[in-house]
Amino acid sequence: MNHGDRLLALVRALAAELKPGAGDFSALGLDHRLERDFGLDSLARVELLARIEREMGARLGEAALAAETPADLLRLIGDAPWPNVPLTSAVAPAPTPGNFVAPPAEFATLTAVLDWHVRHQGERIHIILLGEDGREDAISYARLAAAARAVAAGLLARGAPPGSRVALMLPTGLDFFAAFYGVLQAGCVPVPLYPPARPAQLEEHLRRIAGILANAGARWFVADPRARAFAEALSGKCPTLAGIVTVAELAAPVAMAPMPTLAAGDLAFIQYTSGSTGDPKGVALTHANLLANIRAMRQAARATPADVFVSWLPLYHDMGLIGAGMGSMVVGFPLVLLSPLAFLSRPVRWLEAISRHRGTLSAAPNFAYEICANKLTDSELTGLDLSCWRMACNGAEAVSPVTLERFAARLAPYGLRREALAPVYGLAECSVGLAFPPPGRGPRIDRVARRALADEGLAQPVGDDLPGAQAVPGCGHALPGHAIRIVDAAGRELPERRVGRIQFRGPSATAGYFENPAATAKLFDGDWLNSGDLGYLAGGELFVTGREKDLIIRGGHNIHPQELEEAVGRIAGVRAGNVVAFPATDPRAGTERLVVLAETRAAAAAHARIRAEVERLAVELTGLPADEVVLAPPGTVLKTSSGKLRRAACRTAYERGELLRRPRSPRLQVLRLLRDAAIVRLRTALRRAAGGLWGFWAWTVFALLAPPFWLLIALAPTLALRRAAARAGARLALAAGGILPRVTGLENLPDGGPAIVVANHASYLDGMALTAALPARFAYAAKQELLGHPLSATPLKRLDAAFVERFDTARGVEDTAALEARARAGDSLIFFAEGTFHEAPGLLPFRMGAFLAAARAGVPIVPVTLSGTRALLPGRRRWPRHSPLAVTIHAPLIPAGTDWHAALALRDAARAVILARLGEPDAGYDDYLI
Incomplete structure (x- = not known):
């Protein structure tokens, strides 16, 4: 054969x-x-x-x-290698923990910690990479730092600006760490992405990744050579991308540029959840957040450089990147690392690595412990010694008490102590960790009355042998420096053993989701953050009962799906870990329907038995039968790349009738992706061409209209005619370009008497927009330097502009007095109160000249908000881009006095009004100048 x-x-x-x-x-x-x-x-x-x-x-x-x-x-x-073909393996020496020294806690950034290691123990082994061919690659701190510097130099040579986001789609290995720390050293922000797990899921995966890249505004995409074609397909959907490169291309020799200096508050990376879809939520984490979290976990786990961490967790996931990767850097213990695929292809490799390298710390989601408890044979486990493993953290998904006991019993003959098992709790919004149990305690399982928990939200303790008891594992206490509370729907704090929303706060907490203010607003409740999970406290320890958004409310009962899913997964013929219970809207009944989706390989003849068993369990565990039981083939239940159930996505597919639809072939998906990318590129090219044509038209209009109106302004005999000509020219030019500003609030301009208009300043076109929008009775306060340019000096003089000195303090005081005199004499003036403008969005501090003149002359200030000019002609650029313009004239502000404090009050009030309407960030409120 x-x-x-x-x-x-x-x-x-x-x-x-x-x-x-x-x-x-x-x-x-x-x-x-x-x-x-x-x-x-x-x-x-x-x-x-x-x-x-x-x-x-x-x-x-x-x-x-x-x-x-x-x-x-x-x-x-x-x-593949065969038994009669011996493997040649370069095996790295086992770690010698005693030689490692912990870096001091004084460093404020991850790159500073790496620099310290290089200076003090550069040749020490930081990471041991386990290859699937049996080879081991030992990476020292010095080697990692050199690789990271090469990547940083490559980014800087390509003009990557500070703060720009760099997407990383790289497998587990030196390239990932070099790219991650290299991006940081270049002053940029890494955005780790998860690669497509299977070709059949390529199309859906692309949609998710494209949304994430667009939200992050990624400028560069660093990909493995094998993923480059995938990255190219994304480029058409992400207009911000400047290039797609490999680590080798970035690390090509270039002239070394000075590296930016980083601070604790700088953004260290953006962590997108693997379930991010149409509304990506990227958790923005600073160096201070990450270091605070790692140091708190170190204290809770009593970790030292004498520990050895073994991990197969993906590096795009918080537990793998922060807990294992960054943790080994900050604490100083060696990290033994194998890839997630190495674990999935042979799960025993994880345990072999712990045994061989004397691992003391490791972590994994619940499903990994379940695989090891049920799938490994005695022959695979023979020879393992797991007595070194002192803390086996179980987190990142719901922890099953049944799995904990199975795993402990299965591996007890191989030295594993039950006391090493440690259910933990964390979330990306708190960097990674939030609650840890005491090391060496073992799992604490709380048995409570199921009905009281579901109907009353009361975690009522019951005996171990009482029917209807629900087992809930404890996840320990809040990390040092952090706090956890339980609140009801109104935000009121609940007593112990009352189920409610889990909230937290502490130095590890994010400031919000990147470029997603709506989601950020939902995240915060004052200075507390919503976890999205439900649970209770008992003796100060956290017990998690489920996800808030997964809660099913049916017939007045609160149903947590996790226990039902686990129980259904134990039915013969049902695939454990591939069961989802979710609500479906039932508008006729005014409540939610309970749907149970279970994958099965059983023949059709067995389906009736499975459905009956599911119904029995639903009644037993929830008190109500399921409205529908859907039995589906393998691959139907949707999951994230890290293996978490996507209940909301399953519900959406169910309600759309797409749940049992077979996916298109990978080849067809690739063709569709290429087609979509080509269409996006074509549309982008057409938009750019249209933009270029419009810019050419705008300059043509300006070139045709500027000379005659310049002459009209220069030669008209009266000031009223000159100002009318300026207004007509501005309106005609903007109208010809289709951007005549939409003006609101003209009724707020005083009918008689003088007024001082103060407006924000964002572009060279601000004066034209205001001239077109306001009545022809205002004079501009212009900077003195414009007198040196004849083309601008002549019309400004003829329009009776007031010139002010910006840099000579004594002369500036004189000019303010002159402006006050003009206001007293009845002149109406326009000020750009910022005095200058920058390309970056943001309202700059206001100068005091306009407000002092208004207060001393008793003239009202009229705030005006200009919108759209920054997009039309941003910064120092010369080529305009079509953008709608708007001018909003706010209610006048009347001076409350004539002194300095009255002028300050005018300034603050005017700036607040403009800032509220502008929709741009506050770019500083100090160092105001007269």
Whole structure:
């Protein structure tokens, strides 16, 4: 029997085991799909790879998890190592923890911590990378720092401005860390992205990533060479991208530029949740946030440089990047790192790495512990010694008490102590960690009355053997320096053992979501942040009962889906971990319907039994039957890249009738993506061409109209005629370009007597916009330097502008007195109170001249907000871009006196009115100048 026949026999046998009585799989061949045709999902693939290794002697690598057909696997088997071909492996020396020294706590940034390591222990091993071929690569602090500096130099050579966002889509390895720290050293902000897990999910994944890149305003995309085609498909959807590069291209030799100086409050990176879709929520975290969180976790876990952290967690995920990656940097312990695919292809590798490298710390979501408890054979576990493992953190998703006990019992013969298991709680909005149990205590399981918990929100303790008890694992106390409280829907704090919304605060907490003020507003309740989770406190310890948005309210009952999902997952024929309970709107009943979606490989004949069992469990656990039980094939339940259930997405697909629709083939998805990208590029090109044509037209109009109106202003015999000519020319020019400003509030201008208009300043076109919008009776207060330019000096003089000195203090005081005199004499003046403008959005501080003149002359101030001129002709640019203009004239402000304090009050009031209307940030309120 050749390799192909042997492989097909294994695949068919496994499929038959998973779907007994479903039919004859002998008709399926090498080119049929593993998931769609054979029904093998990700967990079934783990079992298949184990059988291939055991029965065919071929140890497949991480690429096998992405294989779509047995033919793909067969090609990989041809390249795999066989028992009679010994592996040559360069094995890194085991860490020697005693040689590591913890960096002082005085450093304010991650890059400063790395610099300290390089200066004091540069050759010490920071990371040991475990390759799938058995090789180990030891990375010292000095080697990492050199690679990061090369990346930083490459970014600076390409003109990456400080603060610009740089997207990273890189596999676990030196390149990721070099890129991450290199982006930081260049003064930019890294945005880690998760790669597409499977070709069949490419189209949906692209939509999510495109939304994230657009929200982040990413300027550069650093991708692995294998992901470059994927990144290219994204470029058409992300107009801010200036380029797509690999780490090797960035690290090419270039002239070293000075690295920017970073501060504790600088943005360190933006963390997007793997479920981010149409409304991406990127958690903005500063260096101060991250260092505070890591140092608090170090204290709670009693971590020292003598520890060894072993991790397979993805580096785009908070627990893998911050807890393991940055934690090893800040605390000073070595990090033994393997890729997520290495774990999924052979889960025992995680435990082997802990045993071999004497790992003391490790963390994973609940599903990883479940796999190890149920899928590993005695032969795989033989020889392991896990007695070194002192803290096994279980977090990032709902923690199952059943999994905790299974894992502890399964690995107890191999040295694992139950006391090492530590359910923890955290969230991206608090960097990563929020609550930790005491090390060495073991899990604390609270057994409470299920009905009282669901109907009254009361965590009432009951005996272990009482029917109807619900087990809730404790996640420990708030990290040092942090606080947790439980509140009701109105925000009132609840007593212990009352279920409510979990809120927190502390130095690790984010200031908000990047460029998403609406989501940020929902995040905060005063100085407390909403976690989105539900739970209760008992003895100060946190017990999490579910997600607030996942709560199902049906017939007056509050149903938390997690326990029902776990129970349904234990039914014979149902795929554990692939069950979702969610609400569906029922407008006729005025309540929510309970829908249970469960993946199954069972034959149709078994579906009635499974549905009946689901109904029984629903009544038993919730007191109410399910309204609908949907049994679906593997791959139907939607999950995030980190394995979390996407209940809201499942609900949306259910309500749209798309839940059981088969995905398009990967080839068709790629063609659709390329088509969409081409359409986006074409539209972008057309918009740019139209913008260029409009800019050319605008300059043509200006060139045609400026000379005759300049002559009219210069030669007209009276001031009234000259001002009327200026207004007519401005209106004609703006109207010809289709941008005549929309003016509101003209009634706020005083009918008789003088007034002083103060406006924000954003562009060279502000004067033209105001001239077109306001009556022809105002004179401008212009800077003295304009007198040196004949083309501007002549019309300004003829329009009776008042010239002021900005830099000579004595002369400036004289000019203010002259302005006061003109106001007293009945002149109406226009001031750009900022005195200058910048390209970046933001209202600058106001100078005092206009307000002193108004107060001393007893003349009202009229605030005016100019909108759109910054977009029309920003900064020092010369080529305009079409933008609608608006001029808002606010109610006049009457001076309350004639002294300095009255002028200050006028300034503050006028600036507040303009800032509220402008919609731009406050760019400073100090260092005001006269």
